[in-house]
Each structure stands twice: as C-alpha cells, then as structure tokens.
Amino acid sequence: MIDYDLVAQGNQLALSRLLTEVENGTQSGRKALDDFFIKSGRAHLVGITGAPGTGKSSLVSCLTRVFRQQYSMSVAIVAIDPSSPFTGGAILGDRVRMRDLAGDPGIFIRSMASRGALGGLANATAGVVQILDAAGFDVIMIETVGAGQNEVDIARLAHTTIVVDSPGMGDDIQAIKAGILEIADILVINKADRPGVENTERALRANLDLGHTVMMNHNAGHATVISEIESQRKDWIPPVLRTIATQNSGITEVVSSILDHRRFLEESGLWAVRDQERLRTEVEHQLREELVERWRKTVPAEKYEEVLKKVYARKLSPGTAILTLMGDYSL
Amino acid sequence: MIDYDLVAQGNQLALSRLLTEVENGTQSGRKALDDFFIKSGRAHLVGITGAPGTGKSSLVSCLTRVFRQQYSMSVAIVAIDPSSPFTGGAILGDRVRMRDLAGDPGIFIRSMASRGALGGLANATAGVVQILDAAGFDVIMIETVGAGQNEVDIARLAHTTIVVDSPGMGDDIQAIKAGILEIADILVINKADRPGVENTERALRANLDLGHTVMMNHNAGHATVISEIESQRKDWIPPVLRTIATQNSGITEVVSSILDHRRFLEESGLWAVRDQERLRTEVEHQLREELVERWRKTVPAEKYEEVLKKVYARKLSPGTAILTLMGDYSL
Numbered sequence: 001m002i003d004y005d006l007v008a009q010g011n012q013l014a015l016s017r018l019l020t021e022v023e024n025g026t027q028s029g030r031k032a033l034d035d036f037f038i039k040s041g042r043a044h045l046v047g048i049t050g051a052p053g054t055g056k057s058s059l060v061s062c063l064t065r066v067f068r069q070q071y072s073m074s075v076a077i078v079a080i081d082p083s084s085p086f087t088g089g090a091i092l093g094d095r096v097r098m099r100d101l102a103g104d105p106g107i108f109i110r111s112m113a114s115r116g117a118l119g120g121l122a123n124a125t126a127g128v129v130q131i132l133d134a135a136g137f138d139v140i141m142i143e144t145v146g147a148g149q150n151e152v153d154i155a156r157l158a159h160t161t162i163v164v165d166s167p168g169m170g171d172d173i174q175a176i177k178a179g180i181l182e183i184a185d186i187l188v189i190n191k192a193d194r195p196g197v198e199n200t201e202r203a204l205r206a207n208l209d210l211g212h213t214v215m216m217n218h219n220a221g222h223a224t225v226i227s228e229i230e231s232q233r234k235d236w237i238p239p240v241l242r243t244i245a246t247q248n249s250g251i252t253e254v255v256s257s258i259l260d261h262r263r264f265l266e267e268s269g270l271w272a273v274r275d276q277e278r279l280r281t282e283v284e285h286q287l288r289e290e291l292v293e294r295w296r297k298t299v300p301a302e303k304y305e306e307v308l309k310k311v312y313a314r315k316l317s318p319g320t321a322i323l324t325l326m327g328d329y330s331l
Numbered sequence: 332m333i334d335y336d337l338v339a340q341g342n343q344l345a346l347s348r349l350l351t352e353v354e355n356g357t358q359s360g361r362k363a364l365d366d367f368f369i370k371s372g373r374a375h376l377v378g379i380t381g382a383p384g385t386g387k388s389s390l391v392s393c394l395t396r397v398f399r400q401q402y403s404m405s406v407a408i409v410a411i412d413p414s415s416p417f418t419g420g421a422i423l424g425d426r427v428r429m430r431d432l433a434g435d436p437g438i439f440i441r442s443m444a445s446r447g448a449l450g451g452l453a454n455a456t457a458g459v460v461q462i463l464d465a466a467g468f469d470v471i472m473i474e475t476v477g478a479g480q481n482e483v484d485i486a487r488l489a490h491t492t493i494v495v496d497s498p499g500m501g502d503d504i505q506a507i508k509a510g511i512l513e514i515a516d517i518l519v520i521n522k523a524d525r526p527g528v529e530n531t532e533r534a535l536r537a538n539l540d541l542g543h544t545v546m547m548n549h550n551a552g553h554a555t556v557i558s559e560i561e562s563q564r565k566d567w568i569p570p571v572l573r574t575i576a577t578q579n580s581g582i583t584e585v586v587s588s589i590l591d592h593r594r595f596l597e598e599s600g601l602w603a604v605r606d607q608e609r610l611r612t613e614v615e616h617q618l619r620e621e622l623v624e625r626w627r628k629t630v631p632a633e634k635y636e637e638v639l640k641k642v643y644a645r646k647l648s649p650g651t652a653i654l655t656l657m658g659d660y661s662l
Contacts, residue, residue, distance in 0.1 A: 030650060037648035051383075276643050283642060283649045284623075290653055291622040292615075311614060312607045317368035318614045319361060322621050 002028055004035065007135055010105055015135055019110055022127040033127055036134035041275060043076075043133040044262050045157055048143045050164030055190040058245035059164060059254075060141055064107060066255045073138035074106040078128060080144045108137065123285055126157055126278070139258075159274055160261045162186045162254070165204060167196035181207045184238050186257050192242035192250065204240055236264050299325060333359055335366065338466055341436055346466060350441055353458040364458055367465035372606060374407075374464040375593050376488055380475045381495030386521040389576035390495060390585075391472055395438060397586045404469035405437040409459060411475045439468065454616055457488055457609070470589075490605055491592045493517045493585070496535060498527035512538045515569050517588050523573035523581065535571055567595050630660045 002021065006014035021029030050056050060077060067073045110132070112125060125142065132140050142158060163184035168191075181187075187208070189200055239257055243250035265271040296304075307325055310316040316324070333352065337345035352360030381387050391408060398404045441463070443456060456473065463471050473489055494515035499522075512518075518539070520531050570588055574581035596602040627635075638656055641647040647655070 034648040034650045037650075038645045041645055272643075276639075279642050279649065280639060283639060283652055286649050287626075287653050287656075288619050288623050290657065291626055292619050294657075295618075295622055308607075308611060308614060311610050312603075314369045314372055317365040318610065318617050319365045319368075321614055322618050325618075326621065326625075 002032060004032075010136075012105070012108060015108065015131075016110070019128050019131060022131055023112070023124050025124075029127070033130060036131055039134035039136075040130050041133065043129075043137050043140045044258070045129060045133075045159045046139060046141045046258055047158030047161040048141055048164060049161065050166075050188075054164045054166040055245050056143055056164045059188065059190055059243060059251075060143055062243075062245050062248055062251040063141065063255055063258075066251050067139055068104065068106055070252070070255070071259075072106075074108075074136065076108040076110065076132040076135075076137040076140045078125065078132070078140060078142045079109070079111040080125060080142065108132065122157070123282075126282055129157060156183070157278060159265055159271065160185045160258055162188055162258070164188045164190050165200055166191040167194040167200045184208075185236065185261050186254065187238055187240045188254055189240065189242045190245055193244050193247075197242065201240055201242075208238060208240075235268060236261065303328075333363060335363075338462075341466070343436065343439060346439065346462075347441070350459050350462060353462055354443070354455050356455075360458070364461060367462055370465035370467075371461050372464065374460075374468050374471045375589075376460060376464075376471050376473065376490045377589055378473045378475065378489030378492040379495060380492065381497075381519075385495045385497040386576050387474055387495045390519065390521055390574060390582075391474055393574075393576050393579055393582040394472065394586055394589075397582050398470055399435065399437055401583070401586070402590075403437075405439075405467065407439040407441065407463040407466075407468040407471045409456065409463070409471060409473045410440070410442040411456060411473065439463065453488070454613075457613055460488060487514070488609060490596055490602065491516045491589055493519055493589070495519045495521050496531055497522040498525040498531045515539075516567065516592050517585065518569055518571045519585055520571065520573045521576055524575050524578075528573065532571055532573075539569060539571075566599060567592065626660070630656060634659075 002018045003011075003014055007018055018029070018032055022033060023029070048056055048060055057079070064075045064077065067075050110128060112128065129140055129142065161183050163181060163186075165187065166189060181204070187204055189197060189204070241250060241253055241257060243254060245251070262271075265274070304325065307316065307321045311318055311321050333349050334342075334345055338349055349360070349363055353364060354360070379387055379391055388410070395406045395408065398406050441459060443459065460471055460473065492514050494512060494517075496518065497520060512535070518535055520528060520535070572581060572584055572588060574585060576582070593602075596605070635656065638647065638652045642649055642652050
C-alpha cells in the first residue's frame, strides 16, 4: 500500500516507492496515476537535451540551485540520459557535484531505466512526471540525451525545451542535433570558455533560422494541434545563451529565460495547447493497451499461438493473421 | 498502383516507391506487406550501431563492397542514423565514398526519416526490411546510431548486431554504449590506427564480460523468448575486431565473422527463434493498431472530444476517461 498522505507531505521515500510502482505499471501504480491526476497540471516541465559531453547534468545542477536559492521553487529532476551522473553511470567528479543537491527536501532526483519500461520509455516518463507534478514540484527538469525519436517524444512532454551544445563537438554530433534543434525553445552553449564558441554559436543560429522555415512532418492524427503549436511558437525567438556550468557563469540568465518562456506560454495560450496535446497522447496510448488487453482475454491462448505458427511458417501474413483472429473473436 | 513484377525484377525506382508506401502506411503499402510476406525470411539482417564519429557509414560501405565482390551477395542498406551520410545529412568526404556504391543493381540504399513514421520508427523499419527481404536481397544492413531504446528496438530486428566503437571517444559516450553492448554479436573497433586502441579494446572486453553476467530486464510478455535467446547466445562469444575503414583494413575479417554468425544462428536454431520473436512483435503491433481503429469507428467523434475535454479540465483522469468510453461503446 502506498501512503498518499506521506507523498503529499513530501516524504521522498514514499514518493520514490510510488514512482517505482508507476514505472512498473502495477495495479497500484495505475491507480495512483488516476488518483493523483486531478492535482496535476501546475508544474513547469522543462526538457534538457543535448549530445553527450555538452555538460547537461552540470547545467541541470546549477539551474536547480538558482531555482531553489533565488526563487524558492521546488525542483524535481528526471534523468533519462543513460550517461547522466544522475542515473548512476557516473564520472566521479559529477557525482560529487550532484551531492550538493542531496538532503534538500525541495529537490527530488529520479533516474529512469533506459529500457524495459512497460509501454515504452516516453510513456513511463509521462507517468513519473505526472506524479511529480501532482506531488507539488514547481519545476520538473527532464534530462535526455539528444539523439533519436525517443528523445524527441520525451522532449515533447515539456513546456520548455532547452537544447545544450558546446564548442568543439564533432561534425557528426552537429548533424544529429539538427533534428532536435527544431524543438528548442532555449539554446545553451555550455563550456563557453572553450575555443570555437563563436563557430558553435554561428552554426546554431544558422540551423535555427533554417528550422523556422521547415514544416515538421508529423503523423497525421496530431497534425492540426502540432502545426498550431508550430505556428504559434514562431512568436518566441529561441535565445542563444552562453554558460560555463563549472564556474556557475551565465546560469541566472538561463533561469530567467525559462521563466520568461513560461510567461510567454501562458499569455499566448500555448501552455494549454501543449498540456492538451500531452493528455490526448496519453489517452490514446492507454486506450490501445486496454483494448488489446480486453481483446486478448477473449482469444484462447492456444488459438492465438496456432495462428502465430502459421505466420512463422510464412503461410499467413501478420495482417491476414489479425483479420482472421478478429473475424473469429471480438470484444 | 505498384508494379510488383518490376520490384521482383530488381527495378530500383519501383522498389523505392513501394518502400515509401510502406513507410507511410498507405493502403497499398499495407497490401504489399501482406503480398510480399510469404517471400520473406531469407535475408540476413545485420544491424550496425555505434556512437556518432565511430565511422559506421564508412564501415558499411566497405562491408558492402566485400559482400558484392568476394561473395556475389546483393546488399540493401537501411540508414536510420540521422547523421549518416546515407541519409543525406552528410559530410562531403563520406558522400563521395558512398558514390562508389551507386549504379550497382545489386546494391540498394534506403534512408529512413528519423521521425514522423506512423506507428514509430522501429515498425516502419520492420516493414521496409521485410520488403527488401522479399525483394531478394541477401544481406540487409541496418545502420543506427547507438543511443536509446529506439536503437535497441531496431537492433533487435537484426539477426546479427555489430557495435562499432573507435579509440578516443569521450567517457560520456562510453557510458552510452554500455547499454547497447549487451546486444552485440560482433564488436568492431574502427579507426584502429588511432592512439588509445588498446584502452578501447580493454574497456570493450571488460564490458562484454560484465554484460554476460547481467540478466536483461525486458517487458513481461516477451521475457521467455528473450531469456531463451539470451541463454543460447552465450554459446557465441562476440569477437572484438579492429578495422581502419578508410584504408580498407580488417574488413574481410568482419565479413567472415558475419557469415560465421549466420552459420552459428542456423545450427543452434537461434535463427528461427529470432525470426519468430520479430514476427510475434509485429503481429502484436498490428493488432493494437487494428483494434484501436475499429473501436474508434464505433465512437462518435464529438463524444470522444467531450470526454477529452473533461480530461483537459482535470475532472477525469485518462484511465477513467477510457473506462467511461469503453463502457458506452464496444467493438
């Protein structure tokens, strides 16, 4: 049994346990998602993404400190990047830096297993973020490594997406980032004391301008909402900011920019649009799972395996197999 | 209309058009998947994954040349890595190298959009690979960037997974690879003329040994099949091979190893196990899509939007919303 009162009182152990249930998709995890849902919708979700080696995690630590000390805001960190020191796969120096954040009840750190999550990582993350939101955290920072569809899906959870770059990353890595730049609300060049910072900034600005002329080619179902977001987001010009996280330099400017972006979202109505898009996706995902679960209960396991065997033997295509099964069994 | 005869005759334009239909999930794309399915199951699917900058694409070019020239095998390349020169986001030098491969009818190159694919990239890739398989290619190389769940999912498509590393990549990148190493059948250290190659090899071997003691924590449905694969794969010790793709050095050894691995899979029965695992996943995915599509047709759009609005207003949780809708409407 999960003690909801303890979670509401900010008990970190109770919260951790609840998140594990949610991540594992257990009965009580699913119930908690239902029960906590009405309290969600307040937190500012900030995605932080970028290639490995750009110093995302150090930046997240610095931002957290400013949110706590200058704004008295509570912060939850959700680390998905498998190379993040928050997830434990750590370089010693980073671990030590993280330790500053421990012990403060207004800071909560959660690392996500990068696979094995039931129904996919993006969905497990959505559940964890929803609980943290309902638990009352003001800011939830979601750290991902910036490569691939998964990261884009997760970034789409966020109200504000920060893409972190640093000078001297290879050309290959630059190319990877091109995809993720389109979803950036704020660009941060970390390690800005390194040589080549001007080149990095020039490249980012060039890509940004390019990104603004590219229409994203999303899947059909969400096209309307997304293009609405895309057209409205043009009123926000993503700032390019320089930081040196190890020297705590440029951090307050990034925090100000995050808060500016929140204000922009609220005033433009985009806050609600993004919230609704997220919820629609979640409803559709859960619908899928529930339908399959119910339907599977109507089909005898032997019958299902029998049809699968015909597929294995290439006598029946997967598509035909399904139509066969659905003809014989229905919800 | 897609001309199946032209595709069967190896007409690359007809094949390209067909793959676009499959990727977009159109009616004729889905029909083609059904029609071509019975001819599939022959090709050797080889996944090539690794961090950006390890020279995966050059390696793929070199391997392709050996398959063609020494073994007279036809090769299809499916590039998913957004930084791959095959996908067009190219560095000039690589582009030039790729050009060698063009013009040979026994080589086909397909790049996948890294997002927007209906039903997810892994599934779109599965469809594309199935058509290429049925079209008669002997080897299908699937190139992905090695970070994240998506890449692991795609690698799981393959019979043989090659993880590419190179000396002098940062610690961060090392950490990312830890996850993907567990699925490696062959390890290649490319750019082996660079300093630090001994360290890279030592680190890889250490990780490999570690990986063999770690039980993977997969989602429940497939646990049995996967653990069967995992226990059987222990009979294959992944070789660690050095290459310098730019000098064409070490390439024939990698090709031999790929062919050895195929023989191992066939003799151990793992070839069939992996094939069946892939087909089971595909059946389950299509089942999901079909059930949702059918159910959605029974629900009036206004009713669905009405319930969604209650979710947006935090009056109804997504879980409760679904149960409400499913109580009122059924298949």
